[in-house]
Amino acid sequence: MLNNENKRSVENETLPLGVEGLVLQATNINKYFYEPEKFQVLKNISFEANRGEFLALVGKSGCGKSTLLYILSTMDTAYDGLLFMNGERLTDRTQDQLAAFRNEHLGFVFQFHFLLPEFTVLENVMLPALKLGKYSNREIEERAYQKLKMVDMQDHALKQSAKLSGGQQQRVAIARALINDPTIIMGDEPTGNLDKKNSEVVFEIFKQIAHENNQTIIAVTHDLDFAKGSDRIIEMSDGQIISK
C-alpha cells in the first residue's frame, strides 16, 4: 500500500491539481502495431488540453489520429507513455478502474450512434447515469430530459431509438454523452455519417457545450468546416503531431 502511494505521488507531481484548466495531459505516447509486421503508429505524442476547449484532431487517413483518440479514451491501454486526465494518472490502471473513470468523466460520440435499439430515446440517455448511481432514478430521468432539450430531441423521448433518422439518433447520442456532465467529450468523426445540415447542427451543439458549459471537446474529424470552427486544431502526420 505504502509503495503505491509513493509511486503515485511522484507521478502526480507532473500534474498538480489546481493548475488552472488543464484537463488532459499526454506525455510521450508511443504505440506499435504488430500485424502484419511491427509498425510504429504513434511517435512520441505529447500534448495538453484545457477546460472548455474545442479541439479538432485532424490529419490524413492513417496518420494515427483515431488510434490516439482511443488511447485518450482509456479504452486502449496498449501504449507506452503517460496519460493524465482531471489530475488523475490513468496509465497502468485496471480495466474496471478505467471504466469507472469513463463513466464519470468522459462522454463519447462516434461516427455511428450506437444507441441500444430495444430501449427508448430517454432510456438510452439515462443508462450511463444509472450505472454511475449518483442520482435517484427520478432525478436521472429529469436530467436526461434536460439533455435531450439541449439537443432539441425532447419530443421524441419515449420513442424507440431505432425509429429515428440518422441525424436525430446522433443528437440523442450526444445527449447520452452529456448525461453525467463529463469533463471531456471525445468524438470520432461525429459528423461522418451526417449530411451538411445535420453536421452543422452537431457542430453548433458542440460549440455550445464547450463555451457555455465549459466542457472540453476533442474531436477527430475529416470535416474541414468542423475543424475550422474549433478553438484549436491539432494536426497529425505519420504518427506525429505537426502542429498544435
Place this chain on the structure above:
Amino acid sequence: MRNANLIIHQKPHRKLETVAAQYPKKMNLKISLQIAKTHLLTKKRQTLIAMLGVTFGIAMFIVMISVIKGVNKFLEDSALDSSPHIRIYKEITSNHPSIIEEANPLNFNIIYHQLPKNELINIKNGLQIAANIEKESAILGVSPQISSQVFFNKGPVPFSGQIAGVDVLKEDKLYDLKKRIKSGNLESLLSNSNGILMGKVLARNLNVKVGDKITVTTPTGNLKLVKIVGIFGFGIQTVDGVKCYANMSMVQEILQKDKSFVTDIHIKMKDSQAALTYAKVLKNQYGYKTQDWAEANSAFLAGDKIRNSMVIMVSLTLLVVAGFGIYNIMNMNVINKMKDIAILKATGFAGNDIVSIFLIQSIIIGILGALLGIIIGFCLSYLLSSMPFDAGDFLDIKTFPILFEPKYYGLGMIFGITTTILAGYMPARKASKIDPVAILRG
C-alpha cells in the same frame, strides 16, 4: 488516516475507486437486471424457444421419475402385501456331509451322485417355535403351516397347485385374508373340515365356483374330495393361480403326518424393514433356512436399480441437450449484441456488469423454463395416473401407478436452473471480454 504521513509529498486527490465504491454494488445488478429484462422481452420468441428446451427436459424428468418411482413402490407394496416378511422352512438339499466324511475326516474323500436324504421336511417343534416368536413385541403375527404340492383333478386333466394347511384366523391376521375373499367366506373353512379356499385364477382355470367339489391328489398318491367354500384374490398371478388354503388338520391327514407337523412358519413384523435383519437372527437361533420378503421377490424388485439409473441417465441427457440449445442461443445473442456491448463498455460498464447482463438472461430462462417444465410434468403425470392400465392377471392394478412427491419437483427446478447457469456462463464471459475499440472504430 492512512494518508496522513504522505500529505507532505502528495497533492490531495480523490481516489478513482471511491466513485464506484460510494454507491452500493447492488445498484449495478439492478441495471443489469433491467437491461437483461428488456433484451428478453424484445425477443420473446427467441426467449420462448430457449425456455422450451429446459421445459421439455424437466417435464420428461418429472413424468419419468414419478412413473418409475410409482411402479417401484407398487411392486414393493405388492411384494410386501402378499409375501410373509420372513418365511422359515426346512431346505431340502444334497449339500450335506456324507457319512464317509464323518468316519474319515482326515482322508481325501470323493463321493459321486450324492442323493438327498430321505429325511422329514418338517420344522421340529414348529408349533412351539411359532408360539415363541409370536411373543416378541416387534411381531405382527405368526402363522405356522403345512404346505405341499398337489394335483387338482378336473376330469382327466390334473392341474398342479399348492395347498397350505393353516390356522385360517392366524393367516388372516398376516394377510388380511378376509378382504381378499371374492366369493364365499373365510369362516366357512372353520365349520368345514374338508373345505378349501381357492385362488381366483386357479378356480377360473378349473372352472369351479363356491360350493363345487374337487379331488385333490398328494405326491404320495392320496386322494381327497374337498369342497370349495371360498375364492380369494391377491392380485398376483403366482398366488392366485396356484394356492389354496385348507385346515391344518385336513392337510396333515392327507399327507399322513401327525398333528405337530409343520413345514413353514410365516411371520409378519410391524416394521417390514426390520424383517431383513431379524431373518438372520432367527436363522442363527433355530438353524432353519429363513427367507425374507426381498429375497423371495428378488425377481420383482431386481428392476428397481436399473429403472432408477435409466431415469437419471435419460433426464441428464435431455438437460445436456437443452443446455447446448441455451449455449447456442446465448452465443448468438452475444454476437448480435456486440455493438451494444461496446458502447456499454465505452460509457463505463465494467466487465462484471456485462457478464451479469447475459447471465441474468440465462438464469431467467432457466427459472421460467423449469417452472413451466414442472407444471407440464405434473399435468402429464396426473393424466397418466387416471389412465386405465390392465396388467392382466399378473398384477391387480386398474390405473398407472404414479408417485407424486414434492422433492422430485424441487430437484427438477434445481437441475433446470443449474443447466442454464452453466450453459449461459461461458457466452456471458465471452461478452465481457469483447474489445470495444475494435467495434467502435468500425
